[in-house]
Amino acid sequence: MVVKKQSAAPRTEKEKYSKTKETNYSFLKPQLRYALLVCVLLFTWYGILTCFLLCSKKLNVAEKYSKTSKSSAISKCEGGMSVYVYDLPPEFNKGLLKDCSRLNVYTDMCPHVVNRGLGQPISYMVASAVANTWFATHQFIAEMIFHARMENHPCRTLDPVNAKLFYVPFYGGLDASSKFHEANLTARNELAVRLVDYLQSKPWWQRHHGKDHFLVLGRTAWDFLRRNGNFGNSLLTLPPVQNMSVLTVERNPWDRLHYQHGIPYPTYFHPYTSFQMLTWQNKMRQSSRPHLFSFIGAPRKGVEKAAVRDELIKQCSESSRCKLLKCGKGHRKCHYPIEVLKVMSQSQFCLQAPGDSFTRRSVFDSVLAGCIPVFFSPHTVYTQYEWFFPAGNVSDYSVFIDDNDLKMGNGGKTVVNIEEELLKIEKEKVERMRSTVINLMPRVTYAHPNASYVGLHDAVDVALQALWVKRLKLNT
Ligand SMILES: *[C@@H]1O[C@H](CO)[C@@H](O)[C@H](O)[C@H]1NC(C)=O
Ligand SMILES: *[C@@H]1O[C@H](CO)[C@@H](O)[C@H](O)[C@H]1NC(C)=O
Ligand SMILES: *[C@@H]1O[C@H](CO)[C@@H](O)[C@H](O)[C@H]1NC(C)=O
Numbered sequence: 255m256v257v258k259k260q261s262a263a264p265r266t267e268k269e270k271y272s273k274t275k276e277t278n279y280s281f282l283k284p285q286l287r288y289a290l291l292v293c294v295l296l297f298t299w300y301g302i303l304t305c306f307l308l309c310s311k312k313l314n315v316a317e318k319y320s321k322t323s324k325s326s327a328i329s330k331c332e333g334g335m336s337v338y339v340y341d342l343p344p345e346f347n348k349g350l351l352k353d354c355s356r357l358n359v360y361t362d363m364c365p366h367v368v369n370r371g372l373g374q375p376i377s378y379m380v381a382s383a384v385a386n387t388w389f390a391t392h393q394f395i396a397e398m399i400f401h402a403r404m405e406n407h408p409c410r411t412l413d414p415v416n417a418k419l420f421y422v423p424f425y426g427g428l429d430a431s432s433k434f435h436e437a438n439l440t441a442r443n444e445l446a447v448r449l450v451d452y453l454q455s456k457p458w459w460q461r462h463h464g465k466d467h468f469l470v471l472g473r474t475a476w477d478f479l480r481r482n483g484n485f486g487n488s489l490l491t492l493p494p495v496q497n498m499s500v501l502t503v504e505r506n507p508w509d510r511l512h513y514q515h516g517i518p519y520p521t522y523f524h525p526y527t528s529f530q531m532l533t534w535q536n537k538m539r540q541s542s543r544p545h546l547f548s549f550i551g552a553p554r555k556g557v558e559k560a561a562v563r564d565e566l567i568k569q570c571s572e573s574s575r576c577k578l579l580k581c582g583k584g585h586r587k588c589h590y591p592i593e594v595l596k597v598m599s600q601s602q603f604c605l606q607a608p609g610d611s612f613t614r615r616s617v618f619d620s621v622l623a624g625c626i627p628v629f630f631s632p633h634t635v636y637t638q639y640e641w642f643f644p645a646g647n648v649s650d651y652s653v654f655i656d657d658n659d660l661k662m663g664n665g666g667k668t669v670v671n672i673e674e675e676l677l678k679i680e681k682e683k684v685e686r687m688r689s690t691v692i693n694l695m696p697r698v699t700y701a702h703p704n705a706s707y708v709g710l711h712d713a714v715d716v717a718l719q720a721l722w723v724k725r726l727k728l729n730t
């Protein structure tokens with residue numbers, strides 16, 4: 255009773271108060287007014303509470319963030335690993351972009367160099383946790399994305415005196431592809447030669463003859479290995495460059511100095527957070543895969559390569575278990591990232607025939623789609639990306655079919671039937687392989703360069719760690 259009275263008292267008082275003010279309102283109005291007032295009060299209280307919670311949360315997050323980024327920086331930049339990013343004259347990187355329509359003799363690169371090399375955003379998964387992380391990224395643009403990532407990287411140092419690694423952000427692939435048709439071979443090499451002169455004039459180069467320096471190239475090593483022939487430039491044959499570590503999407507597997515290291519081709523997914531990565535991985539784990547295998551590619555003109563590709567296309571079109579997505583003239587679909595991912599995410603195995611060179615961007619699209627790759631050359635992955643794919647038994651994550659076994663009349667052997675080979679693999683083994691492939695995803699993905707601390711250990715983090723291991727062997 256007492257409690258009731260006490261609680262009733264202020265109510266009536268308030269009613270009275272509002273009544274005196276709003277005499278010409280109807281009988282119901284004061285109650286409404288009261289409800290409104292309560293609402294306002296509640297709202298204010300809620301506001302204060304939210305603000306308090308948010309502010310303290312913000313503080314907590316900031317505190318946590320600085321702690322995690324610090325501790326992860328320590329664990330990732332272990333033993334004081336730090337990277338100095340050369341502030342090169344613009345002619346070696348961003349300055350080249352001004353003439354973007356002439357960066358590649360085959361295509362206009364202007365749409366591809368935007369967003370620091372991520373390219374045009376694609377509206378994919380718009381309403382989900384992984385929205386705004388998809389781009390129509392060009393296959394030969396890793397050098398730009400790497401640069402953008404390094405500028406924001408927690409291991410970056412602005413102090414060259416104490417830096418342990420030196421990153422030379424030269425857009426060598428774009429320079430090379432802008433001059434493929436240049437008749438004057440001296441002019442083709444000009445920028446590369448100037449870069450080397452520039453580096454050698456720096457005190458930081460002298461300390462280890464450039465052995466603690468690294469370059470990242472978005473094109474294959476073959477574009478930089480011109481000796482007497484007439485394709486590409488000679489960047490990778492310059493002795494100072496051979497003292498550096500050169501990260502490239504395709505290395506020369508016979509590189510005796512072992513200064514070339516394979517890095518992933520960029521795909522279309524550039525997440526900001528590990529949560530976005532996990533979301534996508536789970537989606538691919540649950541994806542239903544009605545096609546046993548698929549092949550996305552064009553027939554190639556040229557003796558060797560054509561034989562294998564023609565055989566793959568033949569076998570795929572003859573099998574009801576294979577999905578064929580043809581490329582080339584009149585087949586635009588295979589250039590749309592969403593179409594490619596759709597086919598791959600509905601397939602258990604993805605055939606990865608060598609293209610113009612041993613490697614293919616498609617390998618990384620396949621990992622992104624959780625599709626187990628089938629290789630026909632050891633140089634498509636096994637001799638390329640030792641930092642990224644698991645050491646040990648390659649059959650844990652891939653299928654290997656020797657391309658010689660796909661050629662007719664090869665010592666009287668019958669041509670291997672791909673469908674039969676794939677059907678031989680037990681279901682549980684397939685599940686295990688797919689799980690391994692899906693777990694590889696973060697390592698071969700380039701996180702969004704604007705993500706401050708992504709925590710997913712992406713391709714850039716993996717490369718830096720490997721470079722650090724290499725650097726430690728230099729002593730001092
Ligand atoms: C990264 O952030 C900067 C500054 O907010 C912005 O100007 C830029 O467009 C962003 N880059 C990308 C690739 O989204
Ligand atoms: C070739 O290019 C170099 C450097 O740009 C230039 O000095 C030289 O004169 C050119 N040679 C010819 C034959 O045009
Ligand atoms: C490459 O490194 C070696 C030391 O390992 C050094 O003797 C040589 O001069 C370096 N070459 C260049 C071009 O800097």
Ligand SMILES: *[C@@H]1O[C@H](CO)[C@@H](O)[C@H](O)[C@H]1NC(C)=O
Pocket residue numbers: 647648649
């Ligand atoms: C790799 O695994 C496959 C199948 O699991 C097995 O047949 C093969 O002998 C293994 N190879 C090596 C080198 O361990």
